Amino acid sequence: MLILVPTAVAVSVIVSQTISDVMWEATQQQVVLVAAAVRKGALSSRIVPSVPGVDLVQVVEPNGHVLAASDHAGRTAPMVSARPSGDGIQDLQTCTGGKLGCLRVSALRVNPGDGSPLVYAAARTAVMTSTTMDDTILAVQAALLAAAVGGITWYVTGRMLRPVEAIRSELATTTLSDLSHRIAQPSGNDEIAKLIRTLNHTLLRLERATHAQRRFVADASHELRTPLAGLRLKLEEAEMHPQDIDVGELIHEGLYDIDRLQAITTDLLLLTGLESSAAGARETIDLADLSYTELSRRADPIPVTPSLLGGVIVEAVPGQLGRVLTNLLDNAQRYARGRVELRVSRDGTYAIMAVSDDGPGVPVADRERVFERFTRLDAARSRDHGGTGLGLAIADDIVRAHSGTITIRDSAHGGACFEVRLPLSSPGAGHGR
Numbered sequence: 001m002l003i004l005v006p007t008a009v010a011v012s013v014i015v016s017q018t019i020s021d022v023m024w025e026a027t028q029q030q031v032v033l034v035a036a037a038v039r040k041g042a043l044s045s046r047i048v049p050s051v052p053g054v055d056l057v058q059v060v061e062p063n064g065h066v067l068a069a070s071d072h073a074g075r076t077a078p079m080v081s082a083r084p085s086g087d088g089i090q091d092l093q094t095c096t097g098g099k100l101g102c103l104r105v106s107a108l109r110v111n112p113g114d115g116s117p118l119v120y121a122a123a124r125t126a127v128m129t130s131t132t133m134d135d136t137i138l139a140v141q142a143a144l145l146a147a148a149v150g151g152i153t154w155y156v157t158g159r160m161l162r163p164v165e166a167i168r169s170e171l172a173t174t175t176l177s178d179l180s181h182r183i184a185q186p187s188g189n190d191e192i193a194k195l196i197r198t199l200n201h202t203l204l205r206l207e208r209a210t211h212a213q214r215r216f217v218a219d220a221s222h223e224l225r226t227p228l229a230g231l232r233l234k235l236e237e238a239e240m241h242p243q244d245i246d247v248g249e250l251i252h253e254g255l256y257d258i259d260r261l262q263a264i265t266t267d268l269l270l271l272t273g274l275e276s277s278a279a280g281a282r283e284t285i286d287l288a289d290l291s292y293t294e295l296s297r298r299a300d301p302i303p304v305t306p307s308l309l310g311g312v313i314v315e316a317v318p319g320q321l322g323r324v325l326t327n328l329l330d331n332a333q334r335y336a337r338g339r340v341e342l343r344v345s346r347d348g349t350y351a352i353m354a355v356s357d358d359g360p361g362v363p364v365a366d367r368e369r370v371f372e373r374f375t376r377l378d379a380a381r382s383r384d385h386g387g388t389g390l391g392l393a394i395a396d397d398i399v400r401a402h403s404g405t406i407t408i409r410d411s412a413h414g415g416a417c418f419e420v421r422l423p424l425s426s427p428g429a430g431h432g433r
Helices: 004-040 131-172 191-240 247-275 287-296 318-335 391-401
Strands: 056-060 066-069 090-095 102-109 118-125 283-286 304-310 313-316 340-347 350-357 405-410 416-423
Touching: 004 056, 004 090, 004 102, 004 118, 131 191, 191 247, 247 391, 283 287, 283 318, 287 304, 287 318, 287 340, 287 350, 313 318, 313 416, 318 340, 318 350, 318 391, 318 416, 391 405, 391 416
Parallel strands: 304 340
Antiparallel strands: 056 066, 056 118, 090 102, 102 118, 283 313, 340 350, 350 416, 405 416
16 A cells, blocks of 8 residues: 555656646647748638647737637637747636636747737636646545555455465464364365365375384384393393303393394484485496395305396496395295295386295285384294394385385295386396396
């Protein structure tokens, strides 16, 4: 409003001045034409105006005698008593009170000097007010119009933004301790309804992520507490009964617990790095070469039977993809009876890396749950297996970060087959190895 009102006043003044200039221009043009005709001696007693809108024209001698006039101006008396000096045009407004009414008049001497005839050209207009008054009225009207437009705009904008304020108020009541609150969703499919749906979906994802994070913290605390409690118990027993303790066995068991703590901590740090998008630079990797490299570093109790197709190329972080293979092989070695196989192949636009064993397998109902953190099936609850409960979760996170999937199916030997699918980097024909 503080901007609109002064702007409207200024615009109204400019418009008023422009209209006034246009109206005076017609009468000024007519007096100039008639004065030129008088100077040339081409003036007749009956003047025919040539400018539209100007129908009152007179040529008057200095003594007031009307030499010539248009039909409507009359020849009995001058329309006005204006006496412009020099060769300039004089503009004036007048209301005679007679039949001519209110006029806008331009007056001009034919030649400089008081003895020269005068030319008057006038246009009828409404009841005259001063220019200042006209400007004031227009300014007030413009200000009122601006105020009305501003008020309507304020009201309409307020109504449009009212749902946004309601959304803000409801979101302000949502806290991390309670993410179950949802914003009331209106019917329809306008922008506000779409915004509320998006916010509710975001709140749902945030709630699920928060619950998963809390469950992870609780599980991690439990997993870390178990080896710590076992180590503390052994040390307290050695302190209370040092004569009954086999130092070698104590050191061996203590190192086992420490190894387990170190393994859990390492896996937790890796998961944190994956979640914070701390991914390394990706490289072009041949899965067959990667598999041979990883197998050469292992000393497994059960030999791994490879079936690797060369030329299966993917874009990946070598260390992370190597960790996926290591975790899958460790899992297979942990539960296999006597056979572990590693296969690399191609399926359309996807690279396949599958690890299978002849162990007890994974029930269909648990094939999604095994990828959750710290999940162990009943057959794997024993700590003797040596797993941290994070290996498959890490593998799943890495594969997803590489736009791939990891699934479980029955192997040809009765156990489980973990199959990783990754997008191929380039088609290329492979060759067997």
